[in-house]
Amino acid sequence: MDQRPDLTGAAPEGAVAPSSPTADEHGHDHVLYSVEDGVATITLNRPDAMNALTILMKAALLEALERARDDAGARAVLLTGAGRGFCAGQDLREHADNLDAGVGLDNTVRAHYNPIILTITGMGKPVIAAVNGIAAGAGASLAFACDFRVVADGAKFAMAFSGIGLAPDSGASWTLPRLVGPARARELLVLGEPVGAARALELGMVTSVVPAGELTARARELAVRLAQGPTVAYGAIKQALDFSAAHSLEDSLEVEADLQDACAKSEDHHNATRAFLAKERPVFEGR
Numbered sequence: 001m002d003q004r005p006d007l008t009g010a011a012p013e014g015a016v017a018p019s020s021p022t023a024d025e026h027g028h029d030h031v032l033y034s035v036e037d038g039v040a041t042i043t044l045n046r047p048d049a050m051n052a053l054t055i056l057m058k059a060a061l062l063e064a065l066e067r068a069r070d071d072a073g074a075r076a077v078l079l080t081g082a083g084r085g086f087c088a089g090q091d092l093r094e095h096a097d098n099l100d101a102g103v104g105l106d107n108t109v110r111a112h113y114n115p116i117i118l119t120i121t122g123m124g125k126p127v128i129a130a131v132n133g134i135a136a137g138a139g140a141s142l143a144f145a146c147d148f149r150v151v152a153d154g155a156k157f158a159m160a161f162s163g164i165g166l167a168p169d170s171g172a173s174w175t176l177p178r179l180v181g182p183a184r185a186r187e188l189l190v191l192g193e194p195v196g197a198a199r200a201l202e203l204g205m206v207t208s209v210v211p212a213g214e215l216t217a218r219a220r221e222l223a224v225r226l227a228q229g230p231t232v233a234y235g236a237i238k239q240a241l242d243f244s245a246a247h248s249l250e251d252s253l254e255v256e257a258d259l260q261d262a263c264a265k266s267e268d269h270h271n272a273t274r275a276f277l278a279k280e281r282p283v284f285e286g287r
């Protein structure tokens with residue numbers, strides 16, 4: 001008999017039907033999505049397990065990120081965790097079951113983590129991580145893939161991969177050196193020591209550290225400000241930086257020229273230029 005756990009999220013016989021495709025057999029939504037003031041908030045919602053990522057949860061997170069990407073009413077995205085953790089990375093209970101069943105990683109890195117990271121980095125609008133507590137393993141990688149990290153003063157980052165005999169995934173080998181430099185990234189990934197919020201700020205891993213009680217308000221403040229900004233230009237800035245990270249100056253100049261042409265066609269650019277000349281404050285509509 002197949003001993004592998006059912007990772008499809010399908011309800012076992014007799015269970016309450018899920019309330020949505022992202023809910024478990026008890027009707028509990030593992031990822032929440034809401035939009036207010038132009039900001040899509042995505043909340044990892046398995047607080048009892050420090051928001052560790054199961055297959056169901058990874059599928060739900062990817063769905064929420066794609067929804068935010070395609071949502072014209074959302075011009076910035078806020079990613080946070082429910083409870084005292086941001087995200088403890090891969091759910092190790094599910095992982096152990098997979099190891100016992102002889103399926104190893106069950107292709108989850110390629111099937112889930114990679115598309116999640118590419119959807120965050122490829123999002124044509126700013127993504128802010130509101131890091132409310134520990135971000136470990138792939139949970140830290142999720143935060144590193146975002147454009148901004150607003151972090152509660154009690155939060156920590158733990159590059160927990162080596163602690164369980166794994167190498168980094170979810171882009172940490174790409175994002176972390178770009179945040180802290182190659183030598184520090186090597187140290188953090190090999191030694192796997194947790195890094196507190198204040199040290200993370202010193203190292204350049206995070207945008208700002210705020211008192212825990214102010215995290216939601218401060219992260220939202222940044223997100224709302226970004227949601228009122230020139231969305232087309234923000235998307236182009238992200239594309240230009242990602243491209244230049246792996247290309248020559250000559251090639252990057254070409255891409256900058258193309259992106260500038262696209263920005264110059266945006267209504268926001270036309271209106272902001274007129275507003276400057278009229279000595280008025282520009283209002284950006286995100287198009």
Ligand code: T3D
Binds near residue numbers: 108138166169
């Ligand atoms: O498929 C693949 O596996 C490949 C992908 C790998 C990517 C990765 O993310 S590898 C890294 C995996 N994550 C970790 O190694 C972190 C493991 N967790 C911890 O080290 C600690 O739990 C924390 C430092 C995150 C928090 O510590 P603490 O003392 O504040 O809380 P706790 O008591 O350890 O955890 C609270 C509960 O969350 C606890 O459940 P319980 O005992 O009350 O029922 C704990 O088991 C659960 N939990 C925490 N992390 C995970 C988890 N459950 C499943 N998976 C986890 N990753």
